[in-house]
Amino acid sequence: MSDHEDAMDVDPPAGGNNSILFSAESSKGKRSTAANLPVEAEDSLPWVEKYRPVSLDDVSGHQDILATINKFVDSNRLPHLLLYGPPGTGKTSTILALARRIYGAANVRQMVLELNASDDRGIDVVREQIKTFASTKQIFAKSTPFGQAAAGGAGGAGAGAGSREGSSLATFKLIILDEADAMTNTAQMALRRIMEKYTSNTRFCIIANYAHKLSPALLSRCTRFRFSPLKEADIRVLVNRVIDEESVQIMPAAADALVTLSRGDMRRALNVLQACHASSTPLPEKGAPPPKPDDPPVVREMITTETIYNCIAAPPPDAIREILQTLLTTTDVASCLNTINSLKVARGLALADIITALSEEIVKVEVSAKVMVAWLSGLADIEHRVASGAGEMVQTGALVGVIRSGCEMMNA
Numbered sequence: 001m002s003d004h005e006d007a008m009d010v011d012p013p014a015g016g017n018n019s020i021l022f023s024a025e026s027s028k029g030k031r032s033t034a035a036n037l038p039v040e041a042e043d044s045l046p047w048v049e050k051y052r053p054v055s056l057d058d059v060s061g062h063q064d065i066l067a068t069i070n071k072f073v074d075s076n077r078l079p080h081l082l083l084y085g086p087p088g089t090g091k092t093s094t095i096l097a098l099a100r101r102i103y104g105a106a107n108v109r110q111m112v113l114e115l116n117a118s119d120d121r122g123i124d125v126v127r128e129q130i131k132t133f134a135s136t137k138q139i140f141a142k143s144t145p146f147g148q149a150a151a152g153g154a155g156g157a158g159a160g161a162g163s164r165e166g167s168s169l170a171t172f173k174l175i176i177l178d179e180a181d182a183m184t185n186t187a188q189m190a191l192r193r194i195m196e197k198y199t200s201n202t203r204f205c206i207i208a209n210y211a212h213k214l215s216p217a218l219l220s221r222c223t224r225f226r227f228s229p230l231k232e233a234d235i236r237v238l239v240n241r242v243i244d245e246e247s248v249q250i251m252p253a254a255a256d257a258l259v260t261l262s263r264g265d266m267r268r269a270l271n272v273l274q275a276c277h278a279s280s281t282p283l284p285e286k287g288a289p290p291p292k293p294d295d296p297p298v299v300r301e302m303i304t305t306e307t308i309y310n311c312i313a314a315p316p317p318d319a320i321r322e323i324l325q326t327l328l329t330t331t332d333v334a335s336c337l338n339t340i341n342s343l344k345v346a347r348g349l350a351l352a353d354i355i356t357a358l359s360e361e362i363v364k365v366e367v368s369a370k371v372m373v374a375w376l377s378g379l380a381d382i383e384h385r386v387a388s389g390a391g392e393m394v395q396t397g398a399l400v401g402v403i404r405s406g407c408e409m410m411n412a
């Protein structure tokens with residue numbers, strides 16, 4: 001399917017009227033948009049958009065969820081959906097790909113209403129816009145002559161695929177409420193009745209980061225899918241593909257670090273990779289002619305683990321090991337504090353980052369449960385104080401205090 005759609009996407013829009021651009025996708029800048037831009041513009045497109053999954057098959061991870069959703073669609077029994085989970089795990093991408101699968105790229109525009117957090121979604125919108133969209137019957141459901149006309153004869157294969165899928169499945173419209181946890185409470189309340197009233201011809205898909213921020217009444221009307229943080233293997237698949245296609249110069253160890261540090265957030269992985277890639281590319285000289293395809297390839301610096309750590313602003317592991325070693329072995333508290341402070345300055349580390357990294361390292365130290373508990377709860381307290389605005393200097397002192405008093409406990 002993705003082949004068909006790709007074929008269609010790159011076709012020039014008929015009569016200069018870009019028929020595939022519909023509000024949801026134009027704002028997302030997915031590939032169809034990119035394909036219509038000049039080459040330089042596509043080059044400057046953020047990779048998260050350039051590599052946004054086009055079909056459901058392109059979504060990595062979440063096999064169970066995708067299998068279930070596919071079954072719903074195949075049997076034409078799509079319930080109201082709720083997709084929730086941390087950012088960058090593919091919720092928006094999944095639902096946009098699903099919409100394309102159900103209606104075909106050409107029909108998505110008439111059949112899908114996407115409302116994002118950036119749109120006003122107060123009670124008025126729910127009452128007016130959603131209601132109007134949900135209550136109008138779709139005219140193009142069964143056969144899709146308009147769908148093909150709208151595609152402007154864009155590629156026989158693409159339009160064919162669109163109409164085939166559109167005809168079998170598009171008996172309902174889809175309303176996507178992205179980032180629904182930002183909707184006002186009253187708007188959520190107003191949705192309840194609308195969802196029930198128009199179930200015969202509409203399905204809602206609610207996307208949120210936190211399920212608990214949604215009204216329980218909405219939750220009970222939806223089939224819930226939790227998008228867990230992506231596994232490292234899933235992130236690696238796309239990261240490797242991007243490294244390949246963009247010919248990113250990166251050391252294998254740096255790619256490992258990138259995958260680990262992005263902690264299940266694919267968007268973060270791609271953004272960091274792009275930032276590092278950009279900084280490893282030498283700037284063209286002023287007034288130099290634009291690069292031609294047959295120019296020799298640009299020589300880029302190798303991206304190292306250090307570049308990645310710098311870009312994510314995570315303290316490098318050797319700095320953390322050094323800090324931990326100092327804390328555990330220096331009995332003189334004042335000189336311990338001095339060493340830590342100068343390390344912080346020399347390596348440019350922030351206390352909040354040190355604490356996060358340190359808490360991962362410190363659990364590996366073999367000590368009695370009592371000491372470990374004191375350390376961990378002490379770190380948690382400091383983290384809280386730093387997050388609520390306490391000063392670095394004093395809290396660095398507190399850090400030394402917590403670790404050292406644990407060490408004293410051991411010796412006592």
Ligand SMILES: Nc1ncnc2c1ncn2[C@@H]1O[C@H](COP(=O)(O)OP(=O)(O)O)[C@@H](O)[C@H]1O
Nearest residue numbers: 048051052059060087088089090091092093266
């Ligand atoms: N499961 C995934 N498979 C492939 N790419 C993904 C996945 N999750 C996220 N991405 C990448 O990250 C970007 C943001 O994903 P998105 O679906 O908008 O995340 P969410 O809506 O969950 O915050 C996408 O453009 C895509 O490039």
Ligand SMILES: [Mg+2]
Nearest residue numbers: 091092093178
């Ligand atoms: Mg999203």
